[in-house]
Amino acid sequence: MDPAADPPMEPTLDSLLTFYAERIGGPFPLSLLPPDRPLHWQGQTLFGTARGTEPLYLLQSTIDAFLSAAPLGTFCVGFWGHGLNSHAFYYQRREPWGSLFLRLACGGFDDDNERDARRIRGTMEWLAGFLPIVSERARHCIVVDSMGDALFRICLHSGQVIEGDGPLFEPESGPAEALRPLLEGL
Numbered sequence: 001m002d003p004a005a006d007p008p009m010e011p012t013l014d015s016l017l018t019f020y021a022e023r024i025g026g027p028f029p030l031s032l033l034p035p036d037r038p039l040h041w042q043g044q045t046l047f048g049t050a051r052g053t054e055p056l057y058l059l060q061s062t063i064d065a066f067l068s069a070a071p072l073g074t075f076c077v078g079f080w081g082h083g084l085n086s087h088a089f090y091y092q093r094r095e096p097w098g099s100l101f102l103r104l105a106c107g108g109f110d111d112d113n114e115r116d117a118r119r120i121r122g123t124m125e126w127l128a129g130f131l132p133i134v135s136e137r138a139r140h141c142i143v144v145d146s147m148g149d150a151l152f153r154i155c156l157h158s159g160q161v162i163e164g165d166g167p168l169f170e171p172e173s174g175p176a177e178a179l180r181p182l183l184e185g186l
Helices: 013-024 060-069 113-137 177-183
Strands: 040-043 045-048 075-082 086-095 098-105 138-146 149-156 161-165
Touching (some): 013 075, 040 075, 060 098, 086 113, 113 138, 161 177
Antiparallel strands (some): 045 075, 149 161
């Protein structure tokens, strides 16, 4: 059989996990993947639950649409970019308890790739421990961190609201100070 006649193979989730480990310098926390939803290749090194004509939320201008219109269960993870300076690592998730839209800079022409890799790795490792807490203790949360623009709003079951303009977590300084009421006693 002529190898040129074989269709090109699509990347697999395993290839994303390998690429992440090589590029970011450590394994992707598997607890952040949905155990009950198949993930499909979305292009480049991006995987998610969207199929066919379902929209992808890859640009700054799509954040509001993701938060308001993406169906519950929507999930996306991986690397995607265009141009010289718009490359990012994505972690997007819509659950009954919250919506997360992370679009963390990674690999733009002018970026510090080592710093970006440390930030992504630290954020994802911290998020793996944080999501079980917030899904249990919060009625709802919204987390957005997109190429430096960030905000969060967490409504606890008690009615208390925790919010801030800025990232939920920074590897150099840890979780945002506003999260103290949510994390106390752990």
